[in-house]
Amino acid sequence: MADTGTSGGPSAAQRRVLAPLALAQFICSFAGSNMNVMINDISEDLDTTVQGVQVAITIFLLVMAALMIPGGKLTDRYGRKRCFLAGLVVYGIGALLSAVAPGLGVLILGNSILEGVGTALLIPPVYILTTLLFTDMASRARAFGTIMALGGIGAAAGPLIGGLITSWISWRAAFVFQALVIALIIVLSRHLEDPLPPDPTRPFDTVGAVLSAAGLVLVVMGILAADDNVWLMIALLAVGALTLLWFFRHVRAREAAGKEPLLSTSLFRDRTSNLGLVTQNVQWLLLMGSSFTVAAYLQVVRGYDAIETGVVFTAATVGLLATSLAAERLAKRWPQRTLITAGFVVTIAGIVVLISMVNSFPSAWAFAPGLLLLGLGLGVMLTPSVNVVQSSFPEEQQGEISGLSRSVSNLGSSLGTAVAGTILVAGLTASAYAAAMIALAAVGLIGLAAAVFLPGTPATRA
Numbered sequence: 001m002a003d004t005g006t007s008g009g010p011s012a013a014q015r016r017v018l019a020p021l022a023l024a025q026f027i028c029s030f031a032g033s034n035m036n037v038m039i040n041d042i043s044e045d046l047d048t049t050v051q052g053v054q055v056a057i058t059i060f061l062l063v064m065a066a067l068m069i070p071g072g073k074l075t076d077r078y079g080r081k082r083c084f085l086a087g088l089v090v091y092g093i094g095a096l097l098s099a100v101a102p103g104l105g106v107l108i109l110g111n112s113i114l115e116g117v118g119t120a121l122l123i124p125p126v127y128i129l130t131t132l133l134f135t136d137m138a139s140r141a142r143a144f145g146t147i148m149a150l151g152g153i154g155a156a157a158g159p160l161i162g163g164l165i166t167s168w169i170s171w172r173a174a175f176v177f178q179a180l181v182i183a184l185i186i187v188l189s190r191h192l193e194d195p196l197p198p199d200p201t202r203p204f205d206t207v208g209a210v211l212s213a214a215g216l217v218l219v220v221m222g223i224l225a226a227d228d229n230v231w232l233m234i235a236l237l238a239v240g241a242l243t244l245l246w247f248f249r250h251v252r253a254r255e256a257a258g259k260e261p262l263l264s265t266s267l268f269r270d271r272t273s274n275l276g277l278v279t280q281n282v283q284w285l286l287l288m289g290s291s292f293t294v295a296a297y298l299q300v301v302r303g304y305d306a307i308e309t310g311v312v313f314t315a316a317t318v319g320l321l322a323t324s325l326a327a328e329r330l331a332k333r334w335p336q337r338t339l340i341t342a343g344f345v346v347t348i349a350g351i352v353v354l355i356s357m358v359n360s361f362p363s364a365w366a367f368a369p370g371l372l373l374l375g376l377g378l379g380v381m382l383t384p385s386v387n388v389v390q391s392s393f394p395e396e397q398q399g400e401i402s403g404l405s406r407s408v409s410n411l412g413s414s415l416g417t418a419v420a421g422t423i424l425v426a427g428l429t430a431s432a433y434a435a436a437m438i439a440l441a442a443v444g445l446i447g448l449a450a451a452v453f454l455p456g457t458p459a460t461r462a
Contacts, residue, residue: 016188016191017129017133017191017192018130018143018146018147019188019191020185020188020189020191020192021126021129021130021147021192022146022147022149022150022151023150023181023184023185023188024084024088024122024123024126024185025123025126025147025148025150025151025154026150026151026153026154026181027091027154027178027181027182027185028064028091028119028122028123028151028154029150029151029152029153029154029155029158030154030155030157030158030161030162030178031060031095031111031115031119031154031158031178032057032060032061032154032155032158032288032413033154033155033158033159033162033288033291033292034158034159034161034162034174035053035056035057035111035162035174036057036158036159036162036291036292036295036296036309037158037159037162037163037166037295037299037307037309037310037313038053038162038166038171038174039053039054039295039296039299039300040299040300040305041166041170041171042107042171045171046101046102046103046104046107047103048103048104050296050300052104054224054292054296054417054421055108055224056104056107056108056111056112057112057292057417057421058220058224058414058417058418058421059108059112059113059116060111060112060115060116061116061288061410061413061414061417062116062216062217062220062221062410062411062414062418063112063113063116063117063119063120064116064119064120064123064406064407064410064413064414065216065220065407065408065410065411065413065414066120066212066213066214066216066217066407067116067117067120067121067213068120068123068124068404068406068407068410069209069212069262069263069404069407070120070204070209070212070213070262071083071087071120071121071123071124071406072124072128072401072404072406072407073204073205073209073262074121074204075124075125075128075198076198076199076202077198077199077200077202077204078198078200079194079197079198080124080125080128080129080194080196081125081129081189081192081193081194082194082198083121083122083124083125084121084122084125084126084129084189084192085122085186085189086121086122087117087118087119087120087121087122087123087125088118088122088182088185088186088189089118089186090114090115090117090118090121091114091115091118091119091122091178091182092118092178092179092182092183092186093110093114093118094109094110094111094113094114094115094116094117094118095110095111095115095175095176095178095179095182096110096175096176096179097109097110097114098110098111098115098172098175099172099173099175099176099179100172101172110175111175115178119410123406124406126147127147127386127390127405127406129192129194129195130143130144130147130390131390131391132195132196133195140387140390140391144383144386144387144390145324145325145326145331145383148324148382148383148386149320149321149324149325149379149383151382152287152320152321152324152375152378152379152382153317153320153321153324155287155288155291155320157313157314157317158291159291159295159309159310159312159313160310160311160313160314160317161174161177161310162174162310163305163307163308163309163310163311164307164310165177166307167305167307168307202260203259203260204262205251205254205259205260205261205262207250208247208250208251208254208261208262208263209262211243211244211246211247211250212244212247212262212263214240214243215240215241215243215244215246215247216240216244216407216411217240218236218237218239218240218243219236219237219240219241219244220411220414220415220418221236221240222234222235222236222237222240223237223415223418223419223422224418224422248265251263251264251265252265263404267393267401267404270392270393271455272388272392272454272455273388273389273392273393273401275388275450275451275453275454276385276388276389276392276454277389277404277405277408278446278447278450279340279344279381279385279388279447279450279451279454280385280386280389280405280408280409280412281408281409281411281412281415281447282344282412282443282444282446282447282450283343283347283378283381283382283385283409283412283447284409284410284412284413284416285412285413285415285416285419285440285443286347286351286374286378286416286440286443286444286447287374287378287413287416288412288413288414288416288417289415289416289417289419289420289421289436289440289443290351290354290374290416290420290437290440291313291316292416292417292420292421292424293420293421293424293433293436293437293440294312294313294354294367294371295309295313296421296424297424297433298312298367301433312367312368312371313371315367315368315369315371315372315375316371316372316374316375317375318372318375319371319372319373319374319375319376319377319378319379320375320376320378320379321375321379322375322376322379323375323376323377323378323379323380324379324382324383330380331383331384331387336384336385336387336388336454337451337452337454337455339380339381339384340380340381340384340385340388340451340454341448341451341452341454342377342380342381343377343378343379343380343381343382343451344377344381344444344447344448344451345377345448346373346376346377346380347373347374347377347378347381347444348377348441348444348445348448349373349377350369350370350371350372350373350374350375350376350377351370351374351437351440351441351444352370352441353369353370353373354367354370354371354374354437355370355434355437355438355441357369357370381451386405388454389401389405390405416440419436419439419440419443420436420437420439420440421436423435423436423439424436
């Protein structure tokens with residue numbers, strides 16, 4: 001096991017294992033946020049609208065969410081490393097296709113579909129392998145801290161890195177950058193070893209995969225339709241809800257027949273895990289929703305270019321980096337419930353500051369205090385939320401819970417962009433910006449309530 005003999009810092013062997021896994025989370029999180037600063041450039045180059053770019057970003061996040069559960073199950077059948085490498089290849093092809101896209105349709109195919117599918121294949125193995133290779137709580141907290149730190153940095157620094165690349169070269173070069181990082185991860189992955197052999201005879205619930213994906217897609221597309229057609233929104237939401245109900249009935253029927261479903265209902269019998277999943281969903285909803293809202297407001301309403309917008313987001317990056325890298329030390333001093341609760345309090349405070357300061361001061365620096373608080377709060381709670389969920393289940397269920405966990409998180413990301421983006425795009429004014437941020441703060445209170453009800457556990461000890 002990777003954590004053998006480590007009571008202090010990570011060994012060279014651990015760093016070799018963690019490097020490709022953490023970089024994979026970084027680039028997938030980067031892809032979800034870096035397009036936020038390219039809104040004007042992409043819309044002008046591809047002759048589309050802000051709403052068109054929002055749809056592309058949301059579909060990318062939605063494809064990840066819809067396919068993450070099937071992706072997690074496929075790791076049991078084909079092996080975690082094999083799925084990881086397959087996902088990297090599909091993602092790389094999508095990034096290169098996006099770089100040469102002549103129109104919005106090809107961009108959606110490359111970025112939203114192929115990169116989304118690739119991410120759904122490669123991300124579950126990241127969390128499964130981390131849980132299997134780091135078996136004690138201290139080393140696992142350290143490993144998840146590193147992975148979530150790079151994931152948070154990718155999401156928060158995506159606007160800055162994307163802004164620099166877009167301003168200095170082109171928005172297309174940002175996708176070439178993604179492809180280069182993917183190539184580096186593939187090279188580093190030669191050190192990875194799968195601790196569990198694949199089981200080619202493991203059944204795969206194709207009907208369940210289709211129903212779960214269709215249900216999630218319909219729900220999010222319904223939210224996106226809110227500013228165009230209320231009746232279409234209601235219809236999509238209703239059909240989506242019915243499809244998800246059909247999916248859960250299908251799961252129960254397979255379990256009653258003694259067959260393995262896509263998602264075992266036993267995953268939802270653990271109260272701690274359920275509450276942890278809610279906090280994960282809300283965390284990523286707040287991160288991606290606020291990122292899109294602030295970036296779109298700065299570019300469309302205030303007229304900032306890509307690099308100026310990216311620089312503003314440096315405050316969030318600093319906050320996320322500071323608290324994410326301190327995850328192991330924080331886990332040793334404070335219970336996970338305390339960290340998650342404190343994270344939500346600080347994050348919601350950051351959103352409140354973003355609303356009040358921006359309305360009071362015209363300077364771009366008025367965004368810095370709120371974004372810093374947002375980054376600090378999210379960085380504090382990202383790692384303990386993942387640890388709470390992953391550690392609630394034994395090795396044989398890691399494929400299922402990893403897929404569910406990542407699906408819930410990415411659903412939060414897509415909902416954040418869809419909900420906040422729909423409110424903002426409907427008006428694209430200062431009042432619409434405030435309304436979108438208020439909606440995010442309200443959702444944050446739901447996450448805070450879930451954190452408060454988490455059972456108390458002692459701080460992690462090495």
